[in-house]
Each structure stands twice: as structure tokens, then as C-alpha cells.
Amino acid sequence: MECYQAQTQSFWNRQSKHMSDLATRIVGFVSRASKGLRSLRSLRNAQVRLQASTRQAELEGLQFAFYARLTAIIVVSIWLIWLVPWPRDLYYGTYAFGFFLLGYIPYHLRHHRHGEAIKLGFIVLDVALVTAAILVPPPASLGNDWPIQTRLRGQEFLYVLLLLGEAALTYSPRRVLWTGVSILVIWSIGVVTIYSQPDTLRFNDAAAEGVLTSAAALDLSLKPAFVGLTAWYTQLVATSLFTLLITLAVWRSRRTLLNQVEAEFVRADLARYVSPDVAEALASRGGTxxxxxxxxxxxxxxxxxxxxxxxxxxxxxxxxxxxxxxxxxxxxxxxxxxxxxxxxxxxxxxxxxxxxxxxxxxxxxxxxxxxxxxxxxxxxxxxxxxxxxxxxxxxxxxxxxxxxxxxxxxxxxxxxxxxxxxxxxxxxxxxxxxxxxxxxxxxxxxxxxxxxxxxxxxxxxxxxxxxxxxxxxxxxxxxxx
The missing domain is CATH 3.30.70.1230 (Nucleotide cyclase, GGDEF domain)
Known part of the structure; x- marks a missing residue:
């Protein structure tokens, strides 16, 4: 009987030990899972804060770009009033007002959930409006009856490149790249449209009639209806390079901004556990x-x-x-x-x-x-x-x-x-x-x-x-x- 009781007691001791080990493992598993959930929650919160700060920086950049755009409109308008005779300046003043509206609408809708898509759409309209202002001649009643081909002779294409500068102020490489592509496509459509006009004079047409001498080529290029493609090729190459360089510059600036914002979060989080000066030293030196x-x-x-x-x-x-x-x-x-x-x-x-x-x-x-x-x-x-x-x-x-x-x-x-x-x-x-x-x-x-x-x-x-x-x-x- 005593032997039976001893065996029973030993059995229950072993079962109790097994249950205790099982409980310890469960508690350990729950503790590790809880720590993992807290780590994931902390990481998610950090990502949300980083995205919110980046979004805030983009909105501030968009606001700054709008005011820079407004300043540029005022400067260009004053320049046109001084340069262009009356009443032709009213024609270009209409374009300036339209350009203001195309900037104000996306700025007003910047907090909209589709604000980015709206901004990208209005960038296309911006490029189209500036291209039209440069290539479409004012009505003959305003005192200008030059051939449309002469619209490609000036340096007004530089105004289109100003849109790249505006896009760069928004801290968005995507907007810069989108602006550059829009310029390449829309400006090319405008140039090809004028080049395809029936009254346009081209080197290809003159060469098809016989050998084109240097003197004949010079004489042809000086005619108002002549259009050459060399300037267009140069514009395409320059715009592509400008777009690439500005996109890379904005990307680097954005990375610097993100690193600074992330460092501020690290410093703020560290300051909750250590002294602010220790957190500052760790954040600035990377802890190395x-x-x-x-x-x-x-x-x-x-x-x-x-x-x-x-x-x-x-x-x-x-x-x-x-x-x-x-x-x-x-x-x-x-x-x-x-x-x-x-x-x-x-x-x-x-x-x-x-x-x-x-x-x-x-x-x-x-x-x-x-x-x-x-x-x-x-x-x-x-x-x-x-x-x-x-x-x-x-x-x-x-x-x-x-x-x-x-x-x-x-x-x-x-x-x-x-x-x-x-x-x-x-x-x-x-x-x-x-x-x-x-x-x-x-x-x-x-x-x-x-x-x-x-x-x-x-x-x-x-x-x-x-x-x-x-x-x-x-x-x-x-x-x-």
C-alpha cells in the first residue's frame, strides 16, 4: 500500500512538473509574442510618423512652389507689358491668368485624397498652356501677321523649362520626371505640327530638288517659313538632361530630408529613455x-x-x-x-x-x-x-x-x-x-x-x-x- 502511494505521489509530481514546464513555456511564448507585437506596433507607428512628416514637407514644398509660381507670373507679366505693344499684351495676359488658375486649383485641392493625381494632371495642362502661348500666334487683328514658323525662332522655349524649376520645389522626384516627360511630348507635338504645315520650308524638300549648296542652304534658313530640326533636337537633349539632373538633385534632397526627419524621430524616441543630451549624441554620431x-x-x-x-x-x-x-x-x-x-x-x-x-x-x-x-x-x-x-x-x-x-x-x-x-x-x-x-x-x-x-x-x-x-x-x- 505504501509502495502504491509512493508511486502515485511520484506520478503526480511528474505530472505537476510537466504542467509547470508547459505553463512556463506558454508564458514565455505569450511574452515573446507580446514583445513582438509591441515591436511591430512601434515600427508601424514610426513608419506612419515618417510618412506624415514627409507628406507635410511635400505640402509645404507645394505651397512654396505656388508662391514662387505667382511671383514668376507677376515678373513675366510686367516684362510682357513693357516688351509687347498694346493691345497684344492683353492676349498674353490671358495666358498668364490661365496659368495662374492652373496653379491655384491644384494648390487649393492639395489636401484632397487624390491631390497627387490632380497635380500630375495639371502639370500636363501647364505644359500645354505654355507651349500654346509660345507656338500659337496671336490673331492678325492684334498686329502680328508673321508666319507661324517664326514662332520657333525665338528663345521662348526657356519659359517651358521654368516648369521644371517649379516641380523641383515640391520635393517630389516623380513630379519633376513627369514634368520633363510632359515637356518632351507636348513640345514635340507642337514642333512637328508646325513642321508639317504645307507652307513650311524644309532642307529635305530643297535637297530633293537637287544639290543644296551652302549659299542656298543659308538663303533658305533665313526665310520666315523655314523650319529646321536641329534646334528641336538640341531642345530635346537639353530638356532630357535637365530633367535627369534635377530629378537626381531632388531625390538626393528628399533623401536628406527623410534622414533628418528619421534622425529627429530617433532622437525623440531615445529622449524618452535616456537624457536628451545622450540622445543627441547618439543620433548625431550614429552610436559608433x-x-x-x-x-x-x-x-x-x-x-x-x-x-x-x-x-x-x-x-x-x-x-x-x-x-x-x-x-x-x-x-x-x-x-x-x-x-x-x-x-x-x-x-x-x-x-x-x-x-x-x-x-x-x-x-x-x-x-x-x-x-x-x-x-x-x-x-x-x-x-x-x-x-x-x-x-x-x-x-x-x-x-x-x-x-x-x-x-x-x-x-x-x-x-x-x-x-x-x-x-x-x-x-x-x-x-x-x-x-x-x-x-x-x-x-x-x-x-x-x-x-x-x-x-x-x-x-x-x-x-x-x-x-x-x-x-x-x-x-x-x-x-x-
Missing amino acids: AFGEPATRPVAVLFADIVGFTKLTETLSPERTFALLRGFQERSCAIVFKHGGTLDKYLGDGFMATFGSIGLQPDAPARALACAFELQQEIERWNRKRSTRGADPLRLSIGIHCGPVTVGNLGGRERIEFTVVGDVVNVASRLEEATREIGGSIIASEDCIRAAGDPEWLTRFQSSRQIQLRGRQQGLLVYIAT
Whole structure:
């Protein structure tokens, strides 16, 4: 019977172990799946923000292009009024007004869900309108009865190329390329149409009648109805090259813009987990050369809420969490305001450094100013808390400065930028010593001397020689109550 009970107990122990292992695996799987979902959600959010920022930059570029277009219309209109006699300038003024409308309509519809397609369609209309203004002669009643072939003799084709410049202002390589292709196609249609006119004189027709001498070719090319294709070929090649070069330039500018926007997102995301100066250093250096061990003078500040455990005995976990978050938000804002680095949170306290990221000659003064403003902020917060009957908070601060080693610590999975050295231990002990001495801020003589300004001594009520735990030599400190 005992043997049977032992076997039964062993069986249930094995089953219990199997169930425990299975539960552990399930919990691990759920945890990994949850982390994976959070990573995917974070990646998706980053992509959405990047697309939104890129879209905003394109809209701003479109707005800038519209105002640049408006400026160009005004300049060209004034030029035409001065150049073209009355009343022919009214004819070209109509084209200018039409060109304004073709720019205003897509600009007005820029937020439409089909705004990109609308803009591409109006680019075709832009090219067609400018081409018509150049190649279609005004009515003979306006005082111009030259043959239509003479419309290809001037330099007005350069006005068409201005559309490439407008497209380049929108940060969209696709619009530049679309504009270039539209120019090539529509301008070619116009040139071929004029070239195919029955009264057009061509080299091919003259050569078919016999040998065309140089003098005859020159005489033919000077006739108003003559059209040669060499200028058209040159325009096609130049437009193609301009389109390619501007497209590449806009593409590079867009890539630079995207990299800057992405760097801002990285910096903003990093700043949620590390100090803004650490995030700035990581983002600007790409994390490659950041965190190499170095020795430099640094001011270290430790701050802690006195009696936090007793203070939160009657608080719910939610209210305790809210209290900690309120304290951290206020204190971190002040640390960052004075150019400090939040090294780490220590439960209900924190450690901050000044001059750890880069050399700060005034790091001790920054640390002292930060300490006194922290106390002022806690006093303001206590007055606000007293209105709802909450217990006041008391903050203890210890400050010391001196040479430390700064750099990255940790393994491959997680690293932490921090400072190491006796200065850190002394600053921590000074914060602890406030309980025995009774002051709220204790700063070492080294820190006061390094701050340089004798005015700091007036901020402290007393000084004394103290013996810190774990140290053989005494230390002269200044105490502010």
C-alpha cells in the first residue's frame, strides 16, 4: 500500500512538473509574442510618423512652389507689358491668368485624397498652356501677321523649362520626371505640327530638288517659313538632361530630408529613455564613437525623497506610481534645464551628472544651481499638494565633483552610459548624510571651490567636517537647510 502511494505521489509530481514546464513555456511564448507585437506596433507607428512628416514637407514644398509660381507670373507679366505693344499684351495676359488658375486649383485641392493625381494632371495642362502661348500666334487683328514658323525662332522655349524649376520645389522626384516627360511630348507635338504645315520650308524638300549648296542652304534658313530640326533636337537633349539632373538633385534632397526627419524621430524616441543630451549624441554620431571610456571632471548630484516608504504606506499602488511620476517629471525638467544628464533613476531618487557627455567648465555651478532650483520646485509642489490634503515631500541632495571615468557599461544586449569613480560614491554618501546632519543640500568644499563664484557660499547656512561611511579621511562640506 505504501509502495502504491509512493508511486502515485511520484506520478503526480511528474505530472505537476510537466504542467509547470508547459505553463512556463506558454508564458514565455505569450511574452515573446507580446514583445513582438509591441515591436511591430512601434515600427508601424514610426513608419506612419515618417510618412506624415514627409507628406507635410511635400505640402509645404507645394505651397512654396505656388508662391514662387505667382511671383514668376507677376515678373513675366510686367516684362510682357513693357516688351509687347498694346493691345497684344492683353492676349498674353490671358495666358498668364490661365496659368495662374492652373496653379491655384491644384494648390487649393492639395489636401484632397487624390491631390497627387490632380497635380500630375495639371502639370500636363501647364505644359500645354505654355507651349500654346509660345507656338500659337496671336490673331492678325492684334498686329502680328508673321508666319507661324517664326514662332520657333525665338528663345521662348526657356519659359517651358521654368516648369521644371517649379516641380523641383515640391520635393517630389516623380513630379519633376513627369514634368520633363510632359515637356518632351507636348513640345514635340507642337514642333512637328508646325513642321508639317504645307507652307513650311524644309532642307529635305530643297535637297530633293537637287544639290543644296551652302549659299542656298543659308538663303533658305533665313526665310520666315523655314523650319529646321536641329534646334528641336538640341531642345530635346537639353530638356532630357535637365530633367535627369534635377530629378537626381531632388531625390538626393528628399533623401536628406527623410534622414533628418528619421534622425529627429530617433532622437525623440531615445529622449524618452535616456537624457536628451545622450540622445543627441547618439543620433548625431550614429552610436559608433559614443561612449568610449574617458576621464574628465564631472559634477555628480544625488537626490532622494526623504521617508518615501513611510509616506506611501497609506497610498494605493496607482497613487504611489503617480507620485513618483510627478516627482520625476518635475526634477528631470530642471536637470535638463541646467544642462545635466539624468544618469539613472534610483527608486524614489535619481542620479544626475554635469559635464559627463562633453566637457563643461561650469559643471559644478550648474549642479549647485540645479540643486537649489529642485528644492524650490518641491516647495511649489508641496503648496499645491497641501490644497488637497496631501503630505509634504522633503528632498535631500548631495553634490560632489572631481575626475571620473565616463563611458558605456553593460553587455551586448543592453548598455548604459554612466560615470564611475570615487566622486560618485562621495556624492551618494553626502545625500545619505543629510538624514544625520539635518540639511536638505550638502555640497563638498571641492564643488564649491570649483564653482568659482564666492556668492555660492552665501547660499549655505553652515559648514562642518564630516566622516563619510567607508572613507578614512574627513571631508569639509557646506550645508543648506
